[in-house]
Amino acid sequence: MTASRILRPVIALAALAALGILLWFATRPPPLIVQGEVSANRVDISPRVSGRIAKLNVDVGDNVETGAVIAELESPELTAALHMSQAALSVSQADLARVNSTRPETIDAANAELAAATADVTLYQEESARQARLITTGASTQAQADQAARNLEAAIRKRESAEANVRLAVAGSSKEEKALAAAQVEQTRASLDQQQVNVSELTIHAPISGQVTTRVAELGENFSAGAPLFSIIDLQNPWFTFNLREDLLKGLKVGDNFDVVVPAIGPDKIAVKVTMINAQGQYATWRATRATGDFDLRTFEVRAVPVKAVDGLRPGMSVIAAWSER
DSSP: OHHHHHHHHHHHHHHHHHHHHHHHHHHSOOOOEEEEEEEOOEEEEOOSSOEEEEEEOOOTTOEEOTTOEEEEEEOHHHHHHHHHHHHHHHHHHHHHHHHTOOOHHHHHHHHHHHHHHHHHHHHHHHHHHHHHHHHHHTSSOHHHHHHHHHHHHHHHHHHHHHHHHHHHHHHOSOHHHHHHHHHHHHHHHHHHHHHHHHHHTTEEEOSSSEEEEEEOOOTTOEEOTTOOOEEEEOTTSOEEEEEEEGGGTTTOOTTOEEEEEOTTTOSOEEEEEEEEEEEOOGGGOBOOSSSSSOOOBOEEEEEEEESSOOTTOOTTOEEEEEGGGO
16 A cells, blocks of 8 residues: 555656656757758850761760860851962962062163163263364354253153162062051951861860760751750769758858768768858748748858769759758
């Protein structure tokens, strides 16, 4: 009887304790778990010029290195334009050479005219001197002396003209003509350079190292400039992205470390480092549901990178972080 009296309070106290423990577990908030995803740089590759796909060197799933040729296009129009630019450059260079040179025959002819004019000057100088002597003796008239003087003057002017023609023949074209011809050469050379660049753009190179995830291009298909051909993702430098309400940040800053789990890889924890905390747009604001006593909350993008390289990460994989244990 005495034992029963003692046992009843003990049982009651134990029941109350068990009930309290159950209530504590039932009312305790569950651990906060946040979910993000794996992201990586993706590059959409498109040609800078229009052309037809002539060769495809990669397919979806292939790994490529920076600078690798992944496709080749062909364009008869660009090839023809290149040939035209090459011909135009040859023409302008030939014209520049013509402007900067004079045929030897032209110079010889000018020198011959100068020699003839010089001989005429000598002849008329002798004639003028003879007429001056004759007029003193009365053997010649003043009219004949004047005519000899005019003939000498004309011969001198003709010699001066012949000398100018020789200088013109030796000098060739004017400075302005030479400058124009040189400018035309530079213009056609620039046009040729542009056409060479356009033709080189028919060969498509991988801008980054990574894996081909999308291939739109098909052999024989025409693509205009800017149309996407491939997509490549950089699997060597993935990161994790979380979209969190601002009340969950709680002093989180760039450079902090925490652990995450990627279910697709396994249960092992992965140490990550925060590299960016950036506010999202107004569309991502958590609006207050009460008129007073509450406030709107912004959403922030938190980006983190693995502290050590992790094999098997791919964009789109889920990432789990026990935020309450951070």
